Amino acid sequence: MLQVNFIREEREKVIVGLGKRGFKEAAVLVDKAISLDKERREIQQKNDEILGEINRLSKEIGGLMKSGKKDEAESIKGKTAELKKSSSELSTKLEQTELALRDTLYLIPNVPHESVPAGAGADDNISVHEHGALPKLPEDALPHWELIKKYDIIDFDLGNKISGAGFPVYKGKGARLQRALINFFLEKATAEGYLEIQPPIVVNEASGYGTGQLPDKEGQMYHMQLDNLYMIPTAEVPITNLYRDVILGESDLPVKNVGYTPCFRREAGSWGAHVRGLNRLHQFDKVEIVQVRNQDESYQALDEMCAYVQGLLKLLELPYRKLLLCGGDLGFNSAMTYDMEVFAGAQKRWLEVSSISNFETFQANRLKLRIKNKEGKIQLLHTLNGSALALPRIVAAILENNQTSEGIHIPEVLWDYTGFKIIN
RNA sequence: GGAGAGGUGGGUGAGUGGCUGAAACCAACAGUUUGCUAAACUGUCGUACGGGUUAAACUGUACCGGGGGUUCGAAUCCCCCCCUCUCCGCCA
Numbered sequence: 001m002l003q004v005n006f007i008r009e010e011r012e013k014v015i016v017g018l019g020k021r022g023f024k025e026a027a028v029l030v031d032k033a034i035s036l037d038k039e040r041r042e043i044q045q046k047n048d049e050i051l052g053e054i055n056r057l058s059k060e061i062g063g064l065m066k067s068g069k070k071d072e073a074e075s076i077k078g079k080t081a082e083l084k085k086s087s088s089e090l091s092t093k094l095e096q097t098e099l100a101l102r103d104t105l106y107l108i109p110n111v112p113h114e115s116v117p118a119g120a121g122a123d124d125n126i127s128v129h130e131h132g133a134l135p136k137l138p139e140d141a142l143p144h145w146e147l148i149k150k151y152d153i154i155d156f157d158l159g160n161k162i163s164g165a166g167f168p169v170y171k172g173k174g175a176r177l178q179r180a181l182i183n184f185f186l187e188k189a190t191a192e193g194y195l196e197i198q199p200p201i202v203v204n205e206a207s208g209y210g211t212g213q214l215p216d217k218e219g220q221m222y223h224m225q226l227d228n229l230y231m232i233p234t235a236e237v238p239i240t241n242l243y244r245d246v247i248l249g250e251s252d253l254p255v256k257n258v259g260y261t262p263c264f265r266r267e268a269g270s271w272g273a274h275v276r277g278l279n280r281l282h283q284f285d286k287v288e289i290v291q292v293r294n295q296d297e298s299y300q301a302l303d304e305m306c307a308y309v310q311g312l313l314k315l316l317e318l319p320y321r322k323l324l325l326c327g328g329d330l331g332f333n334s335a336m337t338y339d340m341e342v343f344a345g346a347q348k349r350w351l352e353v354s355s356i357s358n359f360e361t362f363q364a365n366r367l368k369l370r371i372k373n374k375e376g377k378i379q380l381l382h383t384l385n386g387s388a389l390a391l392p393r394i395v396a397a398i399l400e401n402n403q404t405s406e407g408i409h410i411p412e413v414l415w416d417y418t419g420f421k422i423i424n
Numbered sequence: 425g426g427a428g429a430g431g432u433g434g435g436u437g438a439g440u441g442g443c444u445g446a447a448a449c450c451a452a453c454a455g456u457u458u459g460c461u462a463a464a465c466u467g468u469c470g471u472a473c474g475g476g477u478u479a480a481a482c483u484g485u486a487c488c489g490g491g492g493g494u495u496c497g498a499a500u501c502c503c504c505c506c507c508u509c510u511c512c513g514c515c516a
Contacts, residue, residue: 040473040474041473041474041475044473044474044485045474045475045484045485047485048473048474048475048484048485048486049484049485051484051485051486052484052485054496054497055485055497057496057497058442058496058497059442059443059496059497060496061442061496061497062442062443062496062497063442065442065496066442073496074496076496077496078496079496080496080497081496084496098473247434247471249452368471368472374453376453376468376469378471
């Protein structure tokens with residue numbers, strides 16, 4: 001959620017920025033927010049004045065009662081009744097205005113960073129870096145959904161039986177590979193200075209609002225109505241919410257956390273021909289890195305996070321490209337996002353395996369995540385996160401790219417974790 | 425699931441109707457002093473939204489788990505809800 005003050009003071013900048021997203025209602029919503037904010041302040045000013053008068057009179061009554069001047073006290077009581085009535089009217093109005101303002105702000109996405117290009121969608125993303133040669137596979141190379149059957153390492157039918165589509169069952173070396181990747185990712189991140197966190201994988205409503213899944217992406221999360229809890233779609237939600245309603249000190253920064261969790265996504269309406277196999281799942285494993293930074297260093301942090309993720313992909317020997325997302329493809333909360341995509345040789349497609357974003361103050365404003373600096377000033381912080389990494393598509397690419405006639409070769413960096421070098 | 429206790433500022437914890445936005449202590453921060461460390465002393469020390477200011481100073485209102493009520497006046501009294509803890513039961 002954007003700060004009203006920012007919208008008020010930087011109206012043009014906000015509208016132009018939102019324009020890069022192709023966000024058509026930008027001017028309308030921004031002006032609505034500005035006028036609601038103005039209204040809100042006017043009402044509050046009036047109401048505060050009346051409440052102040054009531055407080056003064058109440059004190060006077062107290063004094064009169066004590067000194068036994070009951071009659072005078074009674075006459076003042078009459079005055080307060082009237083004031084109370086107008087105050088309660090104003091309070092109701094104030095509450096309504098605040099709600100309307102909040103609801104308006106909820107509809108306005110984050111303003112993209114200056115360097116984010118305008119664009120309508122995925123086609124306008126800019127590839128800023130590519131690494132590694134694309135694999136040269138024989139014509140009869142199998143896509144991963146065939147490979148997993150051939151070697152019996154992941155079973156969709158079994159998952160279908162006990163849960164439903166999109167809930168795969170990993171078996172034998174398939175299961176071991178999952179565990180190996182999780183351990184590999186966690187240990188790398190820890191070595192990089194991230195604190196390992198093992199958070200709950202269900203969260204309450206407040207946490208959903210904190211990171212912005214609610215109210216706009218309600219349908220994306222599994223909701224347990226009986227307890228009003230949500231299955232997390234990413235570790236970002238619980239880990240970032242650790243800092244909800246928190247005021248940090250300088251010495252607490254930078255916050256660098258890493259966590260592995262299963263992730264649950266309903267993916268309502270997003271199933272199609274190209275989401276076969278591991279390409280899109282309802283449940284998948286992901287290691288997520290989260291940072292909380294001072295405002296002036298968040299973009300440096302974003303670069304560091306990208307470099308870190310790119311390092312992982314290199315170690316896994318996967319050809320990848322780094323995309324700077326254009327305005328139109330940018331997530332609602334994000335000011336700037338880089339996607340990392342690996343090439344899956346048999347599908348001959350780029351698969352997104354990581355999305356690394358700087359939310360600037362957009363999440364922190366909802367979370368009320370702030371810092372008290374040395375001067376005692378309180379300021380919002382910047383939050384960032386990125387996948388490091390999401391497993392299924394990494395697995396898909398490893399399986400496809402490394403297939404040979406004798407089996408699938410495991411990248412050397414994983415051998416210590418898997419305990420085997422080949423799936424055959 | 426059954427029974428009980430409790431939710432006050434960063435922490436402990438006082439506070440049963442006005443002088444309490446909240447004692448005291450601890451922590452934290454700033455300063456003074458002793459050669460350093462430690463200690464002592466002095467001061468500062470909640471948040472939000474307004475007004476005000478170049479910025480401060482200053483100032484108004486609200487907030488003692490959340491919501492509602494009683495009252496001229498509520499942390500304090502009443503009602504509802506939420507949460508936490510303890511014991512028992514069940515159980516990984």
